Amino acid sequence: MQVVVTDAAEQHRYEARVDGELAAIAEYIATPGLVVMTHTEVLSGHEGQGVASELVRQALEDVRRQGAKVLPLCPFVSGWMRRHDGYDDLEYRSRTTITAASS
Template identity: 70%
Template structure:
């Protein structure tokens, strides 16, 4: 089984298709510096086949090609990156601020 990934920019999501059928999506918001992944969903009949994992891997490779960082608000994307930290941990956005809230 091969997951064909496309970036549906107008819908703000990566789409994963299997045999031409939409099987999963990874929704995002994009800024000039990063991609915020907000939700990943696998549609009925496609669960348990690794489609979301393949979609997220391909989406992260696309983010890398764009030289952007990732803010994984979606629990699935965050857990996936944690399991593949050696390969994708460098993409995770880290704040550059050193300010401490509540201090004057």
Template identity: 50%
Template sequence: MTLSVRDAADRNRFEAWVDDQLAGFAEYLRSDNLVVYPHTVVEPAFEGQGIGSALARAALDDARERDLPVLATCPFIKGWMLRHPEYTDLAYENRSRVAD
């Protein structure tokens, strides 16, 4: 099994390929100031093989390279970040305060 993860920028997602089969993807919304990861999918035939982790790592490494904070609304990406403290510094923190 040869796993590769690549940025499919034209589809706004990272794709995980096992040999010549699409095994999963992690969608993103990227601006100059923030990246949002709303949804991750791993095809049933590839579950339990580390595909989701490979997608999360590639997506978060990309955010780090771009110096973008991450808003992980996808439960998988959010949970993965919590289990890997070396990525928690990427978490977006909304520091704005609204007062009357």
């Protein structure tokens, strides 16, 4: 099974197709230097085939090519990034440090 992933930027999502049929989507919000991954969904009939994993892998590689960071709000994307080596460098980390106010 070949999963073809494209960036449907006008719809703010990556799309995964299997045999030309839309199989999964990963929605995002893009800003300069940051892609917020908000939701991933596998369409009926394509569950349990690894389509979402391949979609996320290819989407993250696309973000890497753009030189951007990823803020994974979607639990699937966040979990995928934790389980796979080599993607820590893509995760957005706040540069601000919160300190407790002194009394």
